[in-house]
Amino acid sequence: MALNTGRQPFEANIRHLVAILRDTTKPHRASEAAAYTQRLYDLTIKSARPEKVACAKGCYYCCHTFVTVVPAEVFRVARVLQKRGPAVKQYIDETHAKTSSIAQTEKWRALVPCPLLESEACSVHDVRPLTCRGCVSTSAEICYRVYMDGKEEVPPAPLEYHSVTTAAAATLSAALRLVGLPDRTLDWNGALAAAMASQDSEDRWLSGEDIFEGVTQGVGTEPGTPFDNLVRELVQNVAPTI
Ligand code: SF4
Numbered sequence: 001m002a003l004n005t006g007r008q009p010f011e012a013n014i015r016h017l018v019a020i021l022r023d024t025t026k027p028h029r030a031s032e033a034a035a036y037t038q039r040l041y042d043l044t045i046k047s048a049r050p051e052k053v054a055c056a057k058g059c060y061y062c063c064h065t066f067v068t069v070v071p072a073e074v075f076r077v078a079r080v081l082q083k084r085g086p087a088v089k090q091y092i093d094e095t096h097a098k099t100s101s102i103a104q105t106e107k108w109r110a111l112v113p114c115p116l117l118e119s120e121a122c123s124v125h126d127v128r129p130l131t132c133r134g135c136v137s138t139s140a141e142i143c144y145r146v147y148m149d150g151k152e153e154v155p156p157a158p159l160e161y162h163s164v165t166t167a168a169a170a171t172l173s174a175a176l177r178l179v180g181l182p183d184r185t186l187d188w189n190g191a192l193a194a195a196m197a198s199q200d201s202e203d204r205w206l207s208g209e210d211i212f213e214g215v216t217q218g219v220g221t222e223p224g225t226p227f228d229n230l231v232r233e234l235v236q237n238v239a240p241t242i
């Protein structure tokens, strides 16, 4: 059920995510919840029919900025990466070391590419996080000026992408909060490095270990922000119904 048709779909999707996350027979239920939410995002964007964007394979300038993720999303990507051998983990660690001391909002000026950018394309395109799905623009030229030249402009983008990304991320965050799992959003490079540190990171996180301790919080989701207020409201509305 797409997210752009009112409050009911929000709440029904949160209940479905809660059911996934409570099913302890599924060892990768966090990854599964992320996959469900990302499919929901794709479905909602498709049904919203936004204006055409300039994004295409081989256009990669935006992969030089910060990315904020809901924790469950990191495990979905880590599961794919763990099959690719140790070099990926080493590159993620090196990238994290280069960017960890840079403030999240300044990362776009540092010109450090995402460690998952390969040959000018996203190497995890099918499982990329919500923020990456929602990072679009109608002008690759303006993106180049912003992400590669550090110009203070805002790439133009149809409004639907931002609102659907927020809705989907809040849906997943609310479900995590309702089952007692941490929903604090995370800086991408730090979260990836933490999730790749061991093969059983998802297991350990689901068992209550704070494997993301010390990872910087994602931008724009701090207490009191509209995002946080939306998550609180969703949690409040859904809690009596689960
Ligand atoms: S957001 Fe900009 S840089 Fe990224 S793929 Fe789209 S047009 Fe290219």
Ligand code: SF4
Pocket: 062, 063, 064, 067, 114, 115, 116, 117, 118, 121, 122, 123, 124, 125, 128, 129, 132
């Ligand atoms: S995960 Fe993929 S889309 Fe997102 S920043 Fe990295 S390379 Fe770009």
